[in-house]
Amino acid sequence: MKNSRTHYWGYLFLFVPLLLQLIFFFIPLFQGAYFSMTDWSGLTRDWNFIGLENFVRAFSDARFINSLKFTALYTLVLIMGEIVIGIAGALLLNQKIPGRGFFRTTYFFPAVLSTITIGLIFSQIFNYGLPQVGRLLDIEFLQQNLLANPVTAPYAVSFVGLWQGVAMPIIIFLAGIQSIPREIIEAAEIDGANKSEVFRHIMLPHLLPSISIVFILALKSGVTAFDSIMALTGGGPQNVTMSLGLLVYNAAFSNNDVGYANAVAMILFIIILVISLIQMYLTNRSTNK
Template sequence: MTKNKDFVATYWPYLFVAIPVLLQLIFFFYPLFNGIFYSLTDWNGLSSSYEVIGLQNYIDVLKDGDFYTSIAFTFIFTVGLIVGEIVIGILMASLLNRKIKALGFFRTWYFFPAVLSTVTLGLIFSQLFNFGIPQIGEFLGIEWLSENLLVQENTVIPSVIFVALWQGLAMPIIIFLAGLQSIPSEIIEAADIDGANRSQKFFKIELPFLLPSISMVFILALKSGLTAFDLIFSLTSGGPNGKTESLGLLVYNYAFVDNKFSYANALAVILFVIIGVISIVQISFSRKFEV
């Protein structure tokens, strides 16, 4: 009986480790390597037969004009998301870190967009841009605001970034707020005694302590920007004239609209490599400046 208890005590913890590892293998690593394999074939996603064609899909992707158009939009969208989430996130976290009335209400209010479904958010804002905002523009006499901003090529990208930031800022604010509250109060008090102003305290104390948080927000925003799909799909469907067709939406269109499944997998693998390389470089760079 004692031996059985010792056996259970020894190996029981491994069961809890084995379950998430098994789920990770089934739902992440298997699809990953399966997708890499299919990217080396000519499979259309429907037929039972296919041929291995090597790197031909990757060569075709690099010659695809739609790929570079999609990269241009995805780059602008991702940069806007990263800069907006970091700058506005730090600003809002700094405001919420102060002692003000109804602080709990404001913290809850700013986190509320994060609980909304992205597809639902896209559909809501699509109606707002189509009906609500044009009426406001007509009432105020602003000509460019009197039309649907999502169908104009010069306003659609800023509009999409605005909607993404409206929802995406919730988590960065929480992360930056936690980073600010982790700063030892003795350091802030010492800076006050030395006569440091608000700008000096931010750049010399708060910003170095926030670098790990900035690194985390950078990677999350980078991933959200480069893999953006559901918001773009529900908000603009890639229009007008493919102006907002993100890489994620391009992968979807090639796979499920054009039935170029292996070609879409090659594009997805390229996207995976881009995210991985940028993340590694950014983490290595940020670690040099962490406190």
């Protein structure tokens, strides 16, 4: 009788997360897919089914193309930066250096701040702090507001995202490095392998699962970026920092074009799904060799 009750409790604990997943993920997903093929404004209960017109409109819309380009740049910076800087930071923090405990604590500080807070802080830094430093040091490049320049704004916004986003990858890579059996590294060093060879042939293969996790997390952060960009630039200047997430927001709540906003969101969902599946396939193939 006791085992039977335990059995039912197990099903209950399984049912609750499945129910929440259904309510907050699958139902909104299918609703969004349906409304992406309508002309619903979001203000009335009336709409017309228009098929794939919103998707055709998106790929002929200059705003969508520009948002897609910026989102691709932003995501690429996050992925490459979080992987490279994350591994480098993990290797450094794995060494016996003075103040290692202090650095292991302080580097994680950006991750505990909200993205809105970081966006507002860096907005002031770019508006007032850096131009003042540029004037004091007579550096012409820094004397301007980098967020106000259409050429530098995408890279300034990407830097802010990377500054906050690199903390968690360092933890993931540090855990991956510390999970490598020390005996393997010592055996390679005895056989004459230098640090570069140990990293390439021992550490890097063991870190592939960690790289896969960081890749997916950075991909998600990049393609769904919204709040930090909203706080920094609002998509400007000249819409050069308009992310896909911000485009969805503006279409739905500023232009009352919910059908089009859902179409862009579905395109975004498909992009994330396809890239994630390809990346997981390549990672599994590499680890199974």
